[in-house]
Structures are given as structure tokens and as C-alpha cells.
Amino acid sequence: MKKKVVIAGNGFASLFFIMYFLASPVFPFFAWFIRRIHSRYDITVIGNGVFVYSPAIPGFLTGKRNKAGITVDIRPFLQRRNIRFVEGQVTDVRDDGRTVITDRGTYTNDVLFLGTGPSFRKDDIPGTEEHTYSPCYGPDDMERFMAKLATLDGGIVYVGFKINKTDGFVAGRTGPMYECVCLLDYALRKRGVRDQFEIHFFSPNRNPGEKGVLTDRLREREIILDDGYAPVEFVEGGMVNPDGTFRKADLVLYSPEMTGPKFAKQSCLPISVGGHLDVDRYGQARGLHNVFAAGDCASHETPPPWVPHQAHMAQLRAKAAARNTKAVLAGKGATNRYRHELSCILDMENDALWMHVSEDGKPPFWNIFPRRSKILIRVKGSFERIFLFYLRHL
Numbered sequence: 001m002k003k004k005v006v007i008a009g010n011g012f013a014s015l016f017f018i019m020y021f022l023a024s025p026v027f028p029f030f031a032w033f034i035r036r037i038h039s040r041y042d043i044t045v046i047g048n049g050v051f052v053y054s055p056a057i058p059g060f061l062t063g064k065r066n067k068a069g070i071t072v073d074i075r076p077f078l079q080r081r082n083i084r085f086v087e088g089q090v091t092d093v094r095d096d097g098r099t100v101i102t103d104r105g106t107y108t109n110d111v112l113f114l115g116t117g118p119s120f121r122k123d124d125i126p127g128t129e130e131h132t133y134s135p136c137y138g139p140d141d142m143e144r145f146m147a148k149l150a151t152l153d154g155g156i157v158y159v160g161f162k163i164n165k166t167d168g169f170v171a172g173r174t175g176p177m178y179e180c181v182c183l184l185d186y187a188l189r190k191r192g193v194r195d196q197f198e199i200h201f202f203s204p205n206r207n208p209g210e211k212g213v214l215t216d217r218l219r220e221r222e223i224i225l226d227d228g229y230a231p232v233e234f235v236e237g238g239m240v241n242p243d244g245t246f247r248k249a250d251l252v253l254y255s256p257e258m259t260g261p262k263f264a265k266q267s268c269l270p271i272s273v274g275g276h277l278d279v280d281r282y283g284q285a286r287g288l289h290n291v292f293a294a295g296d297c298a299s300h301e302t303p304p305p306w307v308p309h310q311a312h313m314a315q316l317r318a319k320a321a322a323r324n325t326k327a328v329l330a331g332k333g334a335t336n337r338y339r340h341e342l343s344c345i346l347d348m349e350n351d352a353l354w355m356h357v358s359e360d361g362k363p364p365f366w367n368i369f370p371r372r373s374k375i376l377i378r379v380k381g382s383f384e385r386i387f388l389f390y391l392r393h394l
């Protein structure tokens with residue numbers, strides 16, 4: 001009997017999981033042919049069928065990226081791997097992980113991998129849903145922000161974030177928001193209207209007067225730093241300050257705190273204090289057998305406080321989970337752990353930084369690239385092109 005592997009979600013974590021789980025030295029076309037004839041696994045992916053390369057969303061601000069260019073219909077990629085696709089949403093997980101309930105039916109498994117991404121605490125600050133935009137909600141919301149920005153010849157724009165630190169790491173989108181504010185500055189200068197705009201950067205997680213390499217980049221772009229600030233409410237045309245006074249804002253681009261998937265709450269899955277799927281260093285859901293999770297839906301076991309939710313971390317975690325899945329299906333124990341690493345290129349269009357911290361002190365790519373240079377924009381673009389080419393054609 002073939003072992004049944006069910007994968008929930010078709011984002012970075014799930015696709016990296018597939019990549020490592022089916023890793024083969026054979027050229028992809030022949031691998032497809034071989035898998036048609038013989039496959040040890042019966043794999044099902046449950047998702048919406050559309051992959052979004054989210055790290056490219058800030059590029060909407062400069063007009064260099066758009067929705068069509070960064071989305072991929074993932075079905076052909078799965079067909080080439082002889083993987084069944086179910087278009088649907090997971091609504092519950094039962095029987096210690098062996099049964100997955102979706103809006104399209106029920107699926108049983110021998111191993112379950114969860115890569116369903118995060119949810120955002122939009123109700124933390126009232127008015128978030130109605131009065132703010134966010135690159136974190138995907139290309140459609142970012143396009144709405146761009147459309148509104150295009151109608152303004154001047155005004156006040158606020159860009160900010162809030163982090164959920166309850167699980168001991170950075171569950172929030174900090175890097176992309178720094179990138180967005182710098183690209184917004186660049187785009188307005190290019191349009192010749194920068195002096196007509198006031199750009200503010202706010203976060204209750206930044207200490208007033210904070211200094212550092214990122215702060216320097218914001219100051220040199222004349223971005224006003226509202227360190228330590230968060231409104232108590234977003235309202236039409238602005239925000240309400242903690243003292244009840246009104247603060248004008250024509251547009252707000254905001255990333256709320258991140259937490260785990262909503263469906264997990266009523267399921268049998270373990271939940272961390274911060275609301276993520278509670279997993280150990282092997283990517284295993286605590287207290288359950290043969291249930292793994294990786295990416296933004298999952299917490300970390302004893303994380304360093306700087307580790308963020310990132311596609312890069314999703315890759316490292318999915319790799320360990322894929323190897324452990326193979327091990328448990330072969331009747332062995334999970335022994336593969338993953339490293340904690342923050343690695344991200346901040347594209348400011350006229351400048352770029354490689355932000356990097358790792359728990360073992362390893363530099364990115366053997367230090368062959370500079371840490372600050374416009375060249376990094378091309379490096380970041382190459383990662384995107386290679387990954388999208390892989391998904392579309394291999």
C-alpha cells in the first residue's frame with residue numbers, strides 16, 4: 001500500500017517540502033516519467049492552486065512588479081510530480097492528525113504536513129480591516145494601495161508594523177515594511193512629488209530614538225520616525241492617538257501582528273501561547289505522531305528573539321520536515337533539526353542591504369556578496385527568477 005501524504009497549503013513551505021521530499025538526482029522530465037510508473041507515495045496537496053511570490057510585492061511601489069508576474073498556477077507543477085491537487089480550504093484536523101476536513105471533503109493520511117501560512121490580528125487595533133492596506137494580505141490589497149496612491153498629488157502616508165512576540169520570536173513583517181517605506185520614498189521622488197508628501201514610519205516595537213543601519217536609511221530619506229507609536233484606532237482619514245486626539249493620515253500601509261491559522265483553534269492541533277501551531281525543533285506537532293508543520297503557521301522551540309517569519313526560514317524548516325517525513329514513513333525516528341537564520345535583502349531601488357543573522361554565525365553565500373550594494377537588487381531578482389522558473393517549467 002502506498003503511504004498517503006497530505007500537504008495543506010501551496011505556499012513556500014509546502015512547495016519546499018515537496019522539493020525536498022521528492023528530491024531526485026534525475027532530470028525533472030525523466031523523474032516525471034518514472035513517478036508515473038512507480039511511486040511509493042500517494043501525495044495530495046490541498047490549497048487554492050495559486051502560488052504568490054510575496055517577497056516581490058514591495059516592487060509594486062516602483063512599478064517593476066505586478067500581480068501577473070509574481071503569481072503561478074501551481075497545478076502543472078504538481079501534475080509533473082504525479083501529485084493530486086484538491087482545490088479547497090482546510091477547515092479542521094481530527095483523529096490526532098489522521099483526518100483533514102476541507103470545504104470540499106475529508107482526506108485521511110499517514111503523514112500530514114501543514115504549510116498554511118499565518119493569519120493576521122486585524123482585530124487588535126479597531127479599524128485595521130477597513131482603513132489600512134497591507135502588502136501582507138497579497139497582491140490584490142497592494143494593488144488597491146497603489147490605485148489610491150495614484151490619486152494623491154500630496155498628503156500624509158503612514159507605514160508601520162506591530163509584532164506578536166508572545167512565542168519568543170518576531171511574528172510580524174518588519175523587513176518588508178522597511179522595504180516598502182524606502183521604495184515609497186523612491187517612487188514619489190521619481191514622480192517629482194516627494195516634497196508634497198509627509199512619510200511617517202511607526203511601530204510600537206521600535207524604541208524611541210532607536211539607532212541602527214535601518215534607521216539611518218530612513219533618516220537619509222527624510223522619513224519621519226514615530227518610534228513607539230501605535231494608534232488605538234484607525235478611522236476614516238487618519239488614526240486615533242492613545243490620548244484620544246486625531247492624527248491625519250491620507251493612506252496607511254500597515255502590517256498587524258501575525259499568528260497561526262484560524263482553523264487550528266477548534267482542531268486537535270497543538271497551539272502555542274502566541275497562537276501558532278506548536279512544533280518542536282524537528283517540525284513535529286507536539287503530542288501528535290506524523291504531523292509536521294513549517295513556515296509562518298508554526299512556532300519555534302526555544303527560538304532566538306531575532307528569528308522572523310520568512311520564506312528563507314520556511315525553506316530550512318520544510319527541508320527538515322521532509323527528511324523527517326521520509327524517516328517516519330520508513331519506521332525510523334525524526335532526527336533532522338533546522339537552523340535559525342534571518343537572511344533577507346532589503347531593496348531600496350537606489351541602495352540595498354543584506355540583513356543577516358544566524359545562530360551558528362555562518363555568513364550568507366560564503367560572504368561572496370557585499371552586505372551593502374545596489375548589486376544585491378540583481379541578486380534578489382535572480383532568486384525570484386530562478387524560483388519562478390523552477391515552479392513554471394521544471
Ligand SMILES: Cc1cc2nc3c(=O)[nH]c(=O)nc-3n(C[C@H](O)[C@H](O)[C@H](O)COP(=O)(O)OP(=O)(O)OC[C@H]3O[C@@H](n4cnc5c(N)ncnc54)[C@H](O)[C@@H]3O)c2cc1C
Nearest residue numbers: 009010011012013054055090116117176295296310311312
Ligand atoms: C510583502 C512581503 C515581503 C516579503 N519579503 C521576504 C523576503 O524578502 N525574504 C523572505 O525570506 N521572506 C519574505 N517574506 C515572507 C515570506 O513571503 C513568508 O515567510 C512565506 O511566504 C511563508 O511561507 P508559508 O508557506 O508559510 O506561507 P505562504 O507563502 O503564505 O503560503 C500559505 C499557503 O497556504 C494556503 N492556505 C492558507 N490557509 C489555508 C487553508 N485553510 N487550507 C488550505 N490552504 C491554505 C495559502 O493559500 C497559501 O498557498 C515577505 C512577505 C511579504 C508579505
